[in-house]
Amino acid sequence: MSNNILFIFxxxxxxxxxxxxxxxxxxxxNLVGNTxxxxxxxxxxxQLYKKLQEDPDLDTFNLVRDISLHNRDLLNNxxxxxxxxxxxxxxxxxxxxxASPIDKAGNVVESGDEKIKKMLVFFNNETDxxxxxxxxxxVEAIKHISDYATFYNVKxxxxxxxxxxxxxxxxxxxxxxxxxxxxxxxxxxxxxxNNFNKYSNDIWKQLIRAHIYKMNYIVNESYSYPTKSESQYxxxxxxxxxxxCKECHFVSVLSAFPIFVHDYFGNKKTIExx
Numbered sequence: 001m002s003n004n005i006l007f008i009f010x011x012x013x014x015x016x017x018x019x020x021x022x023x024x025x026x027x028x029x030n031l032v033g034n035t036x037x038x039x040x041x042x043x044x045x046x047q048l049y050k051k052l053q054e055d056p057d058l059d060t061f062n063l064v065r066d067i068s069l070h071n072r073d074l075l076n077n078x079x080x081x082x083x084x085x086x087x088x089x090x091x092x093x094x095x096x097x098x099a100s101p102i103d104k105a106g107n108v109v110e111s112g113d114e115k116i117k118k119m120l121v122f123f124n125n126e127t128d129x130x131x132x133x134x135x136x137x138x139v140e141a142i143k144h145i146s147d148y149a150t151f152y153n154v155k156x157x158x159x160x161x162x163x164x165x166x167x168x169x170x171x172x173x174x175x176x177x178x179x180x181x182x183x184x185x186x187x188x189x190x191x192x193x194n195n196f197n198k199y200s201n202d203i204w205k206q207l208i209r210a211h212i213y214k215m216n217y218i219v220n221e222s223y224s225y226p227t228k229s230e231s232q233y234x235x236x237x238x239x240x241x242x243x244x245c246k247e248c249h250f251v252s253v254l255s256a257f258p259i260f261v262h263d264y265f266g267n268k269k270t271i272e273x274x
Contacts, residue, residue: 086130133256211258
């Protein structure tokens with residue numbers, strides 16, 4: 001059995017920087033014997049959904065290999081059988097035009113949230129089609145912490161112009177600001193979190209702990225270490241019911257990467273590691 005693991009990122013740069021730092025400071029010493037191969041899908045999650053619509057029997061490995069020349073070169077000497085596990089890391093990205101429940105012609109169409117539900121069902125097994133992890137609202141969520149003690153309450157606008165009340169709501173300016181999430185995070189995060197390349201082992205342990213606590217808060221309303229892992233579908237349902245589908249659409253800020261760590265090593269082992 002192969003020990004290779006395939007990581008598929010939405011973007012080309014930020015995710016790779018984060019995982020490189022995570023590997024250096026945390027994963028490498030705890031994943032002895034496993035090799036992580038990293039590649040990029042190159043576009044947002046709703047484009048992935050379009051591919052899934054076109055081919056319900058989608059082969060994840062073939063899709064990502066053939067999507068760019070870089071990926072083809074990277075994966076040229078591999079087949080699907082060379083990877084024991086596949087993980088996909090994407091942004092929630094509720095502000096995308098492809099997440100809008102209204103198309104350009106003004107017709108009601110399938111919402112982005114319905115699309116994500118279907119993808120979380122489809123990509124739910126790392127040994128088959130792959131397992132999908134979401135960052136809310138996007139990858140920079142990993143560092144959106146100004147105070148670890150109050151991180152449980154950190155939210156971000158989630159719909160932008162896709163909000164049905166956009167333009168008619170007193171909070172519309174905040175929706176526009178939400179579209180500048182990267183800049184917002186850079187202003188608000190702790191000074192030591194801005195540069196991924198400078199993260200230490202201790203910083204990673206703090207971040208992993210904080211985001212796992214936050215996951216438990218989203219699902220169980222307790223900002224503490226959970227008693228078990230929660231599925232990506234369960235986390236998304238709670239985001240929908242408690243934040244996204246409220247009158248003013250937010251997400252509770254959460255990074256995919258610490259949740260992956262928690263799932264991968266399990267509840268008991270993760271406690272020992274962090």
